[in-house]
Amino acid sequence: MKRLLCAVVTALLVAGVLVFFLRARRMPASAQASTAAAAGERRVLQKQPLGPDFYASRAIGKPAEGLPWITDLLVVDLDGDGLKDVLVCDGRLNKVSWIRQVRLGVFEEQDIGQPVQGPAHLEVADLRGTGHLDVLVSSMGVVPPDNEKIGSVVVLENDGTNHFTNHVLLDNVARVTYVQAAHLTQSGRLDLVVGQFGYIEGEIRWMENLGGGQFKSHQLLDLPGTIHAPAVDLNGDGKTDIVALVSQDSEEVHAFMNDGNGNFQDRVLHGSTNKDYGSSGLVIADVNQDGRPDIVYTNGDGFDYATPGSRPWHGVQWLENKGAGKFLFHRVGDFPGAFSPVVADLRGTGYNDIVSCSGFNDWNDPDAVSLMAFENDGSEHFTPRILAHVPTHLIVVKAADMFNDGRIELVTGAFMFYPPYDHVSRVTLWEHKE
């Protein structure tokens, strides 16, 4: 009996040591990829479990007028004052506005630039080398489906004194849903990646910066449906590649591999044969913190039917970058109407969680979820944690340490497109209660 007891205790001790070392190996080094935690930022461990009580929400910026159509948000310190601001695309009022954090936790909103028709996506870059961030706006022309060539790329040029002037870089093209500045060649100038959803026709192109405000377009893909097309060095060769999520019956994730001189080779990384998959958003992040950028994307678009709403196949997935050009598909979880994936360590555990919001759910059902976190146990097994049921119709969520205190907040934007409209919001900040 004694021997048995000793054996059991020894076994338990050995197991404990093994578990300790295994988990120690999983402790992350400084992340390099674009999660909400930049390298070196400290994280504060949150004891509160992820759930509906994790955040308190409040509206920031101007109050909702009617039924807002917020199409995108971007968290960025636009004026370089050390406080993070929120840039907003309003797809109904055709404008871009700046919710400026004037003091810690205090926000004021102002419109910037002239109207932009159907703004769909925002990025910032010092495009002209002035030392100030310009705002790149993807203009669809109109947000509802339309095959006309009414898209454009507009830059709101920043004069450094909080004044922005519109300058159109491309127009009269299939509706533009994504534009980002990136060094795609050796020229030292910032080129542009442009995704054009269009409708029946659409494309992806990159615009080579020739200097002097001149750009030359090179087409990459002749398909409609591009949602996002971020630029990233996918294989670690020092050259910036492009990853694109293409919907509209294609429902594919493409990688355009760059030889460094702007010659791109297209390949499909993963796709669905379900033409109603509803691809809705893509982000690049090192989910498992192995130093290789992974791809996280959502499918939740349920608009194009007699009865808009959720579908049972909606949810979140990630493509794990295994290196050598191999990507492994993982389903994170089901989530009706999923949009806007975000990767962030919400609780300061050192593991990257995934957040998504719902733009198309059954809003007649009080249990329908509008904001969800998928909590990472450290081995990339994700458990869904409901963050909120209201407000509803959330089409975009971003994560950032808004108050520079080591804790991650969320900001959401609402796109009120179909009834019921019982829980209207516009731009909402989700902050920690204490």
Added chain:
Amino acid sequence: MAGNPALSGSRRTRWGLVCAALVLGAAGVFVIMRTHAPRLPALGSYGNLPAAFGRAVAGARLKAVADGYPSDDIRALARLYQANRFNDEALACYAILRKAPGGLTAQDHYYLGDIALYQGDLDQAILELKEVEETEPQYLAARLELGDALFKSGDAAGAAREYESILETMPNQPQAMFSLARIDLMKGGDDKAITRLETLLTAHPEMTSGAGLLAQIFDRRGEKQKALLMTQWSRQSPEPVPDDPWIDELLTNCYDVQRLSLKFEEYYTSGEIDKALPLLDRVEELDPKSYIPQLLRGWSQARAHNDFEAVAQYRMALDKGGDPEKICPYMAQSLIALGRLSDAAKLMAEFYAKKPDSVPILIAYSDVAVRQGDNVTATVLLRRVLEKEPYRVAANMNLAKILWASGERDEAAVCLERVTKVSSSDVVSRALLGEYHLRRSEPLAAIPPLEEAIAQSQKGTPAYTSLTSMLYAAYVEAGSSGADADAVGFLDKAIALDPANPNALAHKAALCAQARKFADAADALEKLRDLQPNNPTIYLSLGDVLYHEGKPDEARVDWQRAMLLTSSGNTALREALNARIDAPITEDTFR
């Protein structure tokens, strides 16, 4: 030997042992059988499906158990689960079948492939679909699915081989040709892709996705006419869904109303009515209380312009308790199409009374009231719509027009401003806004909307002429006040807009003369003179300006010309001219 107690005791013991052995043996056989019996998925709760599904599953399980787990029964259970998206349970059944005599059929592998695709496991899907190809190479849907799965997994070369092999037996198979065209494009083979797509459209003109892709290619290559033709081609109804009898068979086991409804819409939208309508019948059979079949029948009838039948279906949907917010707008549209405005109004009033805050009902009701010409009701409703959706274009325009006609132009202007904010191309709102500001003598506010409206309008049309006239008036008013630093600029714009109109020229001349910019004034007067060569006052003014510019001789010529053109009865003008021509000139001369 009767009555020997020792002997009967041992016999009892032997019999007892035999019985015990038999019982133990039976128990052992039972345990062995239970251990080796297939493990069917446990019965669950299927709250989101009609009760009939639960009964069907229970019945199928009972049958399988009672019959000793024959493969056909397990197969039926698998398909029942799969048709209703209980894929884990279906997989458990297929696992049983895999080990059973006969194993999996091609159709089983196809269904397993379908599950793998649903779960995003392309590698597994490819394995299953290759199994189908081995045993049923003629099943086209599986081969197309295999090609697609290979392509989506990144194996474009493998996909191309699959599509090519399809074309060997089925030349011009449309989906294979389209997919190969995509692969051609990935490899930079524009010409090859174009040839393939053109061949595709010749053989299958219904392949509108092919036309869309061709339009994009031609547009990229700058072949605009061809692109336009293909764009128009691509706007016909979507191409038919490829035949897939095995999936159709699976759907006969479907109890999921949403799945059936979505499939109905897919078939209906691509024009396959014969396949679409039975699905609605099934929905109705499954859930007699559901209003979805009536709603979708109404929707499909309306799209076919059978509005009478559509209205009847919508009414049935409402009677079944369907959501009026979804149904009433559709029903109102059909009643309007039938010209039954009073019926539409009655319907909307009924549901407005029940749901006065519903935005879809408000919008539909206001639309009916506008069409009826019931401005009182329309105004109330439109104001309510705009309280909730201040930037709704149609509501703003409808209210603006009613208010404009009744003279409440200030409120109308607010509506029009909102329209201009959200619609970059609306001309009417801008025209009315321009007119509003002009009437209030606010030319600077009138100019921007009028300029935007003209930019959207076609030259030579009555609308363009009217807008031009208003904008001209705004420019002249803005310019002639002289107060704005851009005053002359506005007058120049007016002149550019309508060079044949003397008004702006006259104002510019006066403004420039007042500002002592005599050269500019002379330039304007000379243009005015060209327009009205027999107008003596122009020559008078021109002469004055030239004189002040330091050109007295030229001035005299113009004054003399003016005198020649002045009638003898115009004594005031003749005196003014005489003062310039005959008498010495002082500053008083020009007063």
